[in-house]
Amino acid sequence: MTAASSAAVAMALADAPAVSILCHVRPDADTIGSGLALGLALDRLGAKVEVAFPDTVALPDNLRGLPGSKLLVTEHDLIGHPVAVSVDAASLGRLDALAAAFSAATRTVTIDHHVSNDGFGDLDLIDPSADCTAVLVLSVLDELGVEIDVDIATCLYAGLVTDTGSFRWARAESFRIAGRLVDAGVDPRTLSRSLLDTHPFAWFGMVATVLGGATLVPEACDGEGLVYAVVDHATLSGMSWEESESLIDLVRTADEAEVAAVFKETAPSTWTVSLRSKRRVDLVPIATAHGGGGHRHASGYSDTGTVDRVVARLVGSL
Structure with a gap:
């Protein structure tokens, strides 16, 4: 377990031929948005990518339309590539049945913002001062030199807007990041309505x-x-x-x-x-x-x- 910078994580992922990105049990917008944003970027760089979450519950309806959903695989269809990345999981146990695939990987990376996370990967990018894991993923993508297009930006914005309570407890940096993502093409009104303001009768x-x-x-x-x-x-x-x-x-x-x-x-x-x-x-x-x-x-x-x-x-x- 080694505390890692965004640059170190980017270096570890830059030449990886195949990567498994693992989200936590009962997935929310930050874990899925972070996973899909990272997956889209690595896919663009030529890696084989799979993004998975434990099958304990179904993916919420409001997350199924996020860009990159083609990368999602079921728990049972997970291949388990040599490089595995855990996103937004505060502990190995939060990966539930996917923990075995993470532990079996040759190189493991954790990206997370929970203060209770002591680190469980070979490289641990953990920053409790970050409002969400999505902003840490953004820092890795910047180190990779990946263009933040509308698809990646939408996935990142999903994590940012939900984990800050629609920016009610956001730090100043999160507002700057939100502006950057909106400039990239995110439709904040439509996305926020879908994620936060839509319920069945x-x-x-x-x-x-x-x-x-x-x-x-x-x-x-x-x-x-x-x-x-x-x-x-x-x-x-x-x-x-x-x-x-x-x-x-x-x-x-x-x-x-x-x-x-x-x-x-x-x-x-x-x-x-x-x-x-x-x-x-x-x-x-x-x-x-x-x-x-x-x-x-x-x-x-x-x-x-x-x-x-x-x-x-x-x-x-x-």
Whole structure:
């Protein structure tokens, strides 16, 4: 494991004849956008490229139209090339069933922005100060001398706009990068509507049910407050994964709570927990204590058990 610069990663990829680009489980726009942008660039340079994500859940509808989708292969069709790149995965475990293909590669590269990532590749380009993995991929593409055309720019913009909450918590550099991508031909209005502002009508009923059961724990986090909501398996099974992901951004708006959590029952007694904080609470130690990780203000973890026990474990740790 070696901390690497964008230049070092570019050098490792420049002459690679074949590359497997691996995205994390339950793929979002940053991992898929980063993977496809890098894949399109390497394909243009003459490499054989495959981009894959674990088949745990289907690719969200709003990501299927991103440019470069021709490079996507299923978990079972993955060849596993000698060079493997992990994009936006905070740990090897986040690659799920694809972890074996990553570990079997002759040369491995990780590109990520999660502060909890200790590095698990031969070369690790990890920068927690970056707003998203997509901007790190852009830095590699610049080192490769690849033109950022509209297709690559669209994939990168998808990661940037979603991981910054539509630029609500973006750093200044992200606005400059966004301008560059728009200049390359990205249609921000159409892409943002597709990624952030489009839901099936049934989503409204799910949101009403879940938010109606939200609970405020004002004494949590030394009086900073916690608000949480639960999405049980029956409710979640009627919705696509990406629709449930939007709930945390609604729950976190509660003025009385610094920390927000959404418990999602992905299978009976199996949960994923999304955490968000506003300003003062660092979520990384909390998520790490429960076996997860992430960023200071956006983290998560998995748990098992009854809803009462899973909720109690988090509340008790705060």
